[in-house]
Amino acid sequence: GTGPDRELLTMTRAPIPPPVPEPRRRRYLLCPPTHFAVDYAINPWMDPGRPVDGAAAERQWRRLCAVLRGLGHEVATVDPLPGLPDMVFTANGATVVDGRVLVARFKHAERAGEAAAHRRWFAGAGFRPVHTASLVNEGEGDLLVAGRRILAGSGFRTTAPAHREAQRLLGLPVVTLQLVDPRFYHLDTALAVLGDDQIMYWPPAFSAASRRLLATLYPDAVRGAAADAAVFGLNAVCDGRHVVLPRAATGLAAQVHARGYRPVPVEMPELLKAGGGPKCCTLELRGA
Numbered sequence: 607g608t609g610p611d612r613e614l615l616t617m618t619r620a621p622i623p624p625p626v627p628e629p630r631r632r633r634y635l636l637c638p639p640t641h642f643a644v645d646y647a648i649n650p651w652m653d654p655g656r657p658v659d660g661a662a663a664e665r666q667w668r669r670l671c672a673v674l675r676g677l678g679h680e681v682a683t684v685d686p687l688p689g690l691p692d693m694v695f696t697a698n699g700a701t702v703v704d705g706r707v708l709v710a711r712f713k714h715a716e717r718a719g720e721a722a723a724h725r726r727w728f729a730g731a732g733f734r735p736v737h738t739a740s741l742v743n744e745g746e747g748d749l750l751v752a753g754r755r756i757l758a759g760s761g762f763r764t765t766a767p768a769h770r771e772a773q774r775l776l777g778l779p780v781v782t783l784q785l786v787d788p789r790f791y792h793l794d795t796a797l798a799v800l801g802d803d804q805i806m807y808w809p810p811a812f813s814a815a816s817r818r819l820l821a822t823l824y825p826d827a828v829r830g831a832a833a834d835a836a837v838f839g840l841n842a843v844c845d846g847r848h849v850v851l852p853r854a855a856t857g858l859a860a861q862v863h864a865r866g867y868r869p870v871p872v873e874m875p876e877l878l879k880a881g882g883g884p885k886c887c888t889l890e891l892r893g894a
């Protein structure tokens with residue numbers, strides 16, 4: 607027959623995938639939310655009139671650090687600077703591939719000062735070379751490393767010419783994806799890399815052409831539901847096995863679990879007031 611019964615049958619017959627392999631140890635760069643605030647609005651989530659609870663933000667961030675360390679990963683920190691309330695979102699500060707660093711160039715003047723802080727941190731930590739983008743480029747907010755390829759968002763912050771610069775300086779082919787929904791202004795708000803050949807994403811955040819491209823590159827991808835995207839569920843950190851994601855994204859947690867991943871829920875409602883989540887707070891230091 608057709609209809610729901612048939613769908614159920616198909617579901618029960620679907621093979622249960624084997625657990626994904628043990629993750630390797632990762633190194634992440636985070637920044638304490640010491641000066642975190644919503645003082646300006648550069649994305650639709652930000653409302654400077656709405657109070658932010660600094661102590662709660664600090665607790666939520668500490669919990670994220672503890673979760674990442676608990677999974678066996680190393681957490682390094684960059685010192686927060688006064689006057690840079692979004693510096694907690696280290697994912698936007700750079701992209702790191704094989705120890706090579708491309709430091710961001712922020713679109714908005716309010717965040718411009720973060721780039722120099724990242725440049726100093728990377729130079730001090732011994733990374734070489736440390737390039738700085740000459741075009742608007744918001745680091746891992748828009749450039750997500752997936753195996754030997756970079757998936758890159760454009761439309762709101764990082765531009766397509768900046769993708770080409772990243773390809774040249776980081777030495778990996780870059781796939782340009784067009785973001786179309788202002789609530790999902792960075793690629794990492796609508797797509798997360800689960801493994802070298804696996805992603806999860808919310809298709810409506812992308813143009814029709816980019817949706818087709820993603821469907822071709824990742825026919826087996828996890829497609830999130832609107833409700834999970836709306837609570838920033840795609841803003842997830844995956845070490846190849848564990849998926850650290852906002853607790854409210856229960857549908858996505860079930861979907862990745864069914865694929866053999868381990869969902870690890872965290873709560874970051876204060877950071878969400880700035881349009882950020884666990885992935886925005888976490889920059890991966892690859893091959894350092």
Ligand code: ARG
Binds near residue numbers: 652695698792887
């Ligand atoms: N308020 C910040 C901005 O709009 C939030 C950045 C979130 N980071 C991210 N990787 N999506 O720039």
